[in-house]
Amino acid sequence: MVRTPAASVLRVLVALVGAAVLCFSGAAEARVLLTLDDFGAVGDGIANDTQAFVDAWTAACGSEEQAVLAVPVAKAYRIWPVQLAGPCKMKLNLLIAGTIVAPASPDEWAGRDPMKWLYIYGVDGLSVSGGGTIDGVGQEWWARSCKRKKTQPCNTRPPPRALHFEECRGVSVQGVTLQNGPQFHLSFTRCVDVKASFLRLVAPADSPNTDGIHLNDSSRVQITDNLISTGDDCVSMVGNCSDVRVRDISCGPGHGISIGSLGKNRTTDRVENVRVDTCLLTNTTNGVRIKSWQGGMGSARDLRFESIVMKNVSNPIIIDQYYCDQPTPCANQTEAVEVRKVEFVDVRGTSATARAIKIACSDTAPCTELELRNVNLTVVGGGAATASCYRASGKAAGVVAPASCLAKGDP
DSSP states (O other): OOOOOOHHHHHHHHHHHHHHHHHHHHHHHHHHEEEEGTOOOOOOEEEOOOOHHHHHHHHHOOOOSEEEEOOOTTEEEEESSSSEEESSSSEEEEEEEEEEESOOOOGGTTOOOOOOEEEEOOOEEEESSSSSSEOOOHHHHHHHHTTTTOOOOOBOOOOOEEEESSSOOOEEEEEEESSSSSOSEEEEEEEEEEESSSEEOOOOOOOOOOEEEEEEEOOOEEEEEEEOOOOOOOOEEEEEEEEEEEEEEOOOOSSSSEEEEOGGGGEEEEEEEEEEEEEEESSSSSSSEEETTTTOOEEEEEEEEEEEEEEEEEEEEEETTTOSSSSSSSOSSSSEEEEEEEEEEEEEEEEESSEEEEEOOOSSSSSSEEEEEEEEEETTTSBBBBBEEESSSEEEEEEEEEEOBBBBOOO
16 A cells, blocks of 8 residues: 555654553563652742753663653653763663743853753663653744844844754654754754654744754664654754655645755765655745755765655755855855765655756756656646756656756766
8 A cells, every 4th residue: 555645644643642652661661760750840830840850860871770761741840951961871761741841031041052952962772752742932032033033132143952962872752742942853963873753843934943853963863754843944964964764754834854054164064875755745945955055065965855745835846056044145166065866756746936846056066867757746726837957967757847957967
């Protein structure tokens, strides 16, 4: 039986409930069960429960037996910026059945790292589950952002990431809701063997930089069965990422699913062996996208986007080697991140823009070995869409609409 993106979304809704049940059954098998309340947490959504959280983590991480650290159901724990560090003696399950809430005011980050809220470093074999909620309370951060506030003073510095893992291995995050993140909701930096599944990641469509799931320098990653509705990319990956699978995603609103941006400030980035398939994108400002800055180096290669359904999506297929996300024009530069061996297969649906395919590549580093296969994109309301290519070569196969603009052989 063929699985459609719509059917996948239903599977996610069922799994969000089922995952919590499975997690609690897993907790029954553990030898040590600790709760935040055991360490003096109040859980009324007002009191500062940060120290209780830290103490509970220290006990669970240092346990000689496998431990479950539980955030009890039907209670809200207000947690100030915190670092939860490893290594832990045994594998650990952070069971979030209740709600973890951030401070409402950015002023609470005074004297602290403004980019961190729930920061987990150097932990192997950690699973986060439980069916609860992580609420980043990002409204005041968004209001102060220069991307939303057009008068001075406004905040140019990046806000904190909601749940951020760094230098971790064997991490699983499943069956929880992350909402209203000040910036990225769930991010991984220099992590290996990551699973992020059965998640619900939500923020308003106009909330700046609120990516759903963000990868940086991470490998062997599985992102599956997630509902993502935010103000920026549903899934993004930068730096050096490899062996990434993104599957069964409902995305929208937001900025689509992005490789990049790559090469900012003349950095060398490499993203390779990425497969994105069986995804539904609705009302997004981009569809599937590769974006890089002029002057960057490295490559984006061996990428495959397959079985993608678009509904009212602007720029459904886009490769942009001239990406420039800053208030002043970007200077023309000769170096560029190489883009090659990219496939778009079985991509269909409706475009909110007349131009459904836009591929703009560098004069000095053209895009090569691209493929459009069985692509069918029309303009919302009916009518033929168009495609444009610059310095891009490859092949078309099957029925491709709009007609392929790729040059054959070298561009």
